Amino acid sequence: MLTIEQLTGRDDTCLVPVGGNHRLQVDTAAALARLQADAREAGFELAIASSYRSFDRQRLIWNAKATGERVVHDDAGTPIEILALPEAQRLHAILRFSALPGTSRHHWGTDLDIYDAAAVPAGYAVQLTPAEVATHGPFDALHCWLDARMAANASHGFFRPYAKDRGGVAPERWHLSFAPLARELDGRVTAEALYECWDCDAEPLVLRRWVEAELPALLGRYVSVGKRWCPVGY
Numbered sequence: 001m002l003t004i005e006q007l008t009g010r011d012d013t014c015l016v017p018v019g020g021n022h023r024l025q026v027d028t029a030a031a032l033a034r035l036q037a038d039a040r041e042a043g044f045e046l047a048i049a050s051s052y053r054s055f056d057r058q059r060l061i062w063n064a065k066a067t068g069e070r071v072v073h074d075d076a077g078t079p080i081e082i083l084a085l086p087e088a089q090r091l092h093a094i095l096r097f098s099a100l101p102g103t104s105r106h107h108w109g110t111d112l113d114i115y116d117a118a119a120v121p122a123g124y125a126v127q128l129t130p131a132e133v134a135t136h137g138p139f140d141a142l143h144c145w146l147d148a149r150m151a152a153n154a155s156h157g158f159f160r161p162y163a164k165d166r167g168g169v170a171p172e173r174w175h176l177s178f179a180p181l182a183r184e185l186d187g188r189v190t191a192e193a194l195y196e197c198w199d200c201d202a203e204p205l206v207l208r209r210w211v212e213a214e215l216p217a218l219l220g221r222y223v224s225v226g227k228r229w230c231p232v233g234y
């Protein structure tokens, strides 16, 4: 079990490097290496777009989106005029694709975003958009292969927590989670623990008052993914 500091991205001491600037929890890294070897045999180059992310990095992303310094997209990939929305609505637009600092699954070291480096030219800037992973998108073939592996329980413990649109986080076909560890971590970070994180942070959380006004509901809608994203037995 991870500590509250590890769950909220404020302790990175148990992570191992997995290429580039990426880091993951040690068992997740070992399982990923096996999945990558299988993918290579099938003609794919399963590469990491995003892995462990710290609390500070997530707060930077959140605050930049909340203040309009970083673009927020709608489901169709169209930029949203975030500052034109009432403040109470801004957080919902952001939460569709970005987590509140302290609640990202990327804090755990068990989750990562992937793409197929063999399907795009060198230097291609991966966007992680729905179009890239849709039918005819460059990464569809890798994801179809992964779907089949997951269905056969041959994906070395990796499954998709955001496979379906449940009205919270938008579907993210590129996001994989290592079920043997991650399954037990859902719901461990309470509202009280988050208040403490944000109180201790050097930078204020933009939109905090609006977030606090509906935090329990936000945790249910955008953070918890329940137990059904991976097979029983993990």
Ligand SMILES: [Zn+2]
Pocket: 050, 106, 112, 113, 172, 174, 175, 176
């Ligand atoms: Zn992700």
